[in-house]
Amino acid sequence: MIIQRIFHVNDMECSACAMRLEGLEDILPGVTQIKASYHRQRLEIIFDDTVLSEEQFLQAVESLGYHAQAQ
Numbered sequence: 438m439i440i441q442r443i444f445h446v447n448d449m450e451c452s453a454c455a456m457r458l459e460g461l462e463d464i465l466p467g468v469t470q471i472k473a474s475y476h477r478q479r480l481e482i483i484f485d486d487t488v489l490s491e492e493q494f495l496q497a498v499e500s501l502g503y504h505a506q507a508q
């Protein structure tokens with residue numbers, strides 16, 4: 438099933454951080470879209486949860502040095 442999740446990421450420090458997080462879209466399987474906003478400290482993902490788990494996504498975010506908290 439395609440689902441959407443929205444997270445708060447309070448350790449983005451500039452718009453390049455948001456771009457790095459959006460880059461996960463090209464790396465992770467099952468991702469339809471990732472939108473990150475430095476200004477709003479917000480991370481939105483649309484993904485297929487039969488391909489990618491939320492846990493795997495959160496681990497990928499942490500591997501870049503950020504911490505996403507469920508909204």
Ligand SMILES: [Cu+2]
Nearest residue numbers: 450451453454
């Ligand atoms: Cu940055």
